Amino acid sequence: MQRFVPVLAQTRVLSKPFKSKSCTCVRYIFVRSGSAIVSSDKGDRSLLPGDLMILGPNLSCEKIPNSTVTLTTVYADFEYLADQLLWEMSTIFIDRSQVLSYLGKTFPEQEVLLRLNAEDHKRLSEQLNLLVSVSKMSQNFYQIQSAFGEVLQILNQRLLPVELLQNRGLGTPTVRRTGVNSFKIVSREAAAIRGLIEREPSRRWTLAELAQIVHLSPSQSYRQFVAAYGTSPLGYQTIQRVRFMAHCLRTTRTPVKEIAREAGWRDAGHAAEIFLRHFGQTPTGYRSFFGDQSMTSAELSLLVDTLIPGQPSFR
Incomplete structure (x- = not known):
């Protein structure tokens, strides 16, 4: 073997x-x-x-x-x-x-x-x-x-x-901040709030609305979520929205204004400012570098199996 x-x-x-x-x-x-x-x-x-x-x-x-x-x-x-x-x-x-x-x-x-x-x-x-x-x-x-x-x-x-x-030093790595506390125990309520946000990131959630769904007070919901994920529920929603924008910018030619609207922002200028804060690049600049080389899952699957003749196996 x-x-x-x-x-x-x-x-x-x-x-x-x-x-x-x-x-x-x-x-x-x-x-x-x-x-x-x-x-x-x-x-x-x-x-x-x-x-x-x-x-x-x-x-x-x-x-x-x-x-x-x-x-x-x-x-x-x-x-x-x-x-x-x-x-x-x-x-x-x-x-x-x-x-x-x-x-x-x-x-x-x-x-x-x-x-x-x-x-x-x-x-x-x-x-x-x-x-x-x-x-x-x-x-x-x-x-x-x-x-x-x-x-x-x-x-x-x-x-x-x-x-x-x-x-490299400009973009705040907030988008990856959820990994910082990944070894902490997460309450069932905090996990439920996260699931709600991830399923509908474009929805105009309020803290009171999220707290009501998980049967906690707004202050309790806020504290538990921050303890688990290092950011507030609405801060986490922002992270999901900019991730969605980044994905669309890489994989589609949809206009930035429309992508911002689909992400849940009414003001494309405001969305661009938030995107710049997280990525260190404007949506247009991000697309110009990463958008031209988007890869489908079928194309990616071709890059997995590797075998160098006469050498140990590379997956």
Whole structure:
């Protein structure tokens, strides 16, 4: 039975042409020494020491060494990579579908080539050596995760769009705030209020109305909900509304004004202000970056099963 690993790193020396087979994982190929020509459907490109080539899911290429070339390849399960980015960049990415939209832009239908500076190359080399070492022992999962996280942190500074990095500290991560108290015991009444809001986020709820349904006073309802979820019932409703807006902006071409109305806001300008406060971007700016690469569930399902020939199984 093949063991599943989310990340695998290998260093190899190539002295003759080598064809990389397509797979549904993401491959980060670092040039440690030597040089090579990469040949793909999009043409030929040179690889030099310090270069990084990224192959997205279902891409293949042929590497032709100039004499010899030493490469370190990091294989990352696509689903695992999405989860890592979601939690590491929680002030940029609000939910998993947003991460998948970003990855769709980062990994287009051709290889991505980055030329790293000397400082980044030195930092990456140290982490890559560690990652290769711990990859050989399956019980070192947390060491693998730590080393891979360091690699991602360096690369994200080069891969993430400048406007998103600038907004990283602007958008209040309120949309994810409900996870802060996820290990606390939640009262039945608080959970019921949450369910009501999630089922009808566009409804003009009042605290008194919610309290009456769960048979508590407004003050009791407020205290229990804040204790469980870290925000007020109406604050949580706002979170659900901006999530709905974000989903529509990514997956439809519906005008912003209409999306705001469907979310429950009468004033589109007010809705845009709230959206900016939570996401660090206006609805229009958010759509321009994430909206063009929306993915259907059928398309996403194609990215799950991964198998690298001769290597541990990637789901």
